[in-house]
Amino acid sequence: MKTYKRLPVTFAKGEGSWLWDTAGKKYLDFASGIAVNCLGHAYPPLIKAISEQVGKLNHVCNYYQSDVSMSFAEKLIAACAGAGMKKVFLANSGAEANEGACKIARKYSLSKYGKGRHTIVSLRGSFHGRTITTLSATGQDHFHKDFGPYTEGFVFVDAGDMDMLERALNKNIVAGFLAEPIQGESGIKLLSQEYMEMAAKLCAERDILLMMDEIQSGVGRTGTFLACEGYGVKPDIVTLAKGLGGGIPVGAVMAGEKTADVFQPGDHGSTFGGNPVAAAVGHVILDTVANPSFMSAIAAKGERMKEIISSWNHPRIGEIRGKGLMLGVDIDIEAWPVLEKALKADPGLLLLTAGKQTLRFLPPYNLSDAEMDQGLDILKNLL
Numbered sequence: 312m313k314t315y316k317r318l319p320v321t322f323a324k325g326e327g328s329w330l331w332d333t334a335g336k337k338y339l340d341f342a343s344g345i346a347v348n349c350l351g352h353a354y355p356p357l358i359k360a361i362s363e364q365v366g367k368l369n370h371v372c373n374y375y376q377s378d379v380s381m382s383f384a385e386k387l388i389a390a391c392a393g394a395g396m397k398k399v400f401l402a403n404s405g406a407e408a409n410e411g412a413c414k415i416a417r418k419y420s421l422s423k424y425g426k427g428r429h430t431i432v433s434l435r436g437s438f439h440g441r442t443i444t445t446l447s448a449t450g451q452d453h454f455h456k457d458f459g460p461y462t463e464g465f466v467f468v469d470a471g472d473m474d475m476l477e478r479a480l481n482k483n484i485v486a487g488f489l490a491e492p493i494q495g496e497s498g499i500k501l502l503s504q505e506y507m508e509m510a511a512k513l514c515a516e517r518d519i520l521l522m523m524d525e526i527q528s529g530v531g532r533t534g535t536f537l538a539c540e541g542y543g544v545k546p547d548i549v550t551l552a553k554g555l556g557g558g559i560p561v562g563a564v565m566a567g568e569k570t571a572d573v574f575q576p577g578d579h580g581s582t583f584g585g586n587p588v589a590a591a592v593g594h595v596i597l598d599t600v601a602n603p604s605f606m607s608a609i610a611a612k613g614e615r616m617k618e619i620i621s622s623w624n625h626p627r628i629g630e631i632r633g634k635g636l637m638l639g640v641d642i643d644i645e646a647w648p649v650l651e652k653a654l655k656a657d658p659g660l661l662l663l664t665a666g667k668q669t670l671r672f673l674p675p676y677n678l679s680d681a682e683m684d685q686g687l688d689i690l691k692n693l694l
């Protein structure tokens with residue numbers, strides 16, 4: 312189907328931070344898919360884990376348990392313990408994880424307060440996925456045109472407007488507040504510390520669930536395992552996907568104390584959720600990423616990248632935002648043609664955009680300093 316407006320490149324293989332197209336041309340990857348290949352391409356421990364697991368067990372129905380999936384779930388809960396997470400439901404994608412999160416919020420509220428308290432408040436500019444419900448939660452009008460009727464019970468507030476949030480979080484009708492700590496698709500926009508603390512306080516006071524969509528910002532990308540840890544808040548639900556599988560589909564709905572036991576047998580499920588091969592990959596990602604020294608190296612690389620870009624004092628460049636290796640750079644021209652030109656450079660450079668005039672960087676965590684310099688040189692020359 313004509314779902315994607317594709318760029319004229321067909322990739323054949325990858326290694327580390329590099330990709331090769333079918334003609335043999337090389338490209339440096341500053342995008343990691345979109346925050347997916349967090350340990351680059353063909354990461355040897357990942358190849359080993361996949362190969363070994365495929366030879367042992369590919370799939371079991373969720374009527375049963377698999378050892379590798381159970382231990383992955385435990386490891387993931389431990390990695391998210393700093394944010395107060397207690398249990399996990401394993402899924403396959405970000406949208407599926409957010410669907411699960413909305414179901415938990417609605418059931419929590421229904422069983423405690425009865426009907427009519429099902430609204431989920433989210434932010435304008437947010438992106439939560441492509442299913443009908445996650446589109447309904449996505450605060451961008453252009454996603455709300457062609458696929459109605461949308462799921463009822465979603466309202467939007469302006470990110471950063473505390474009065475608006477205080478009014479919207481009506482404890483008689485609202486079940487949850489869903490937000491990305493750093494809005495990825497709409498321009499690497501960070502929620503302020505003050506706003507996040509206020510949201511957490513209001514949610515706690517009114518028993519509204521604080522739901523963090525960490526599908527792009529999670530799994531170490533901002534220098535802490537979850538970006539919300541950097542704010543010191545403890546959400547009731549966290550959703551993960553993308554980097555958690557390093558290129559293999561995995562999604563997760565993490566639940567804190569309040570929400571850990573909302574789902575009971577029969578409430579939710581997914582044929583492939585907790586797939587043993589995906590779980591084996593998840594182990595490698597967590598073993599590598601979820602340790603403090605690896606994550607402080609991500610934070611340091613992000614700072615280095617920001618410093619280099621700002622040292623150019625480039626007339627085309629405006630604000631440089633972000634945390635760790637989740638960065639946005641505003642430019643005074645349209646970003647998409649820059650992305651197209653970067654692709655045509657030799658070696659090519661894979662960039663992302665976020666909004667009309669923002670370049671977005673989501674490189675692999677193991678990008679070397681030399682590769683960072685090389686990619687930034689390509690970009691500087693282009694600008």
Ligand code: PLP
Nearest residue numbers: 404405406438439440526527552
């Ligand atoms: N939430 C956020 C913050 C995302 O960035 C994305 C994907 O870009 C999604 C949800 C949807 O994830 P998926 O495409 O895996 O369904």
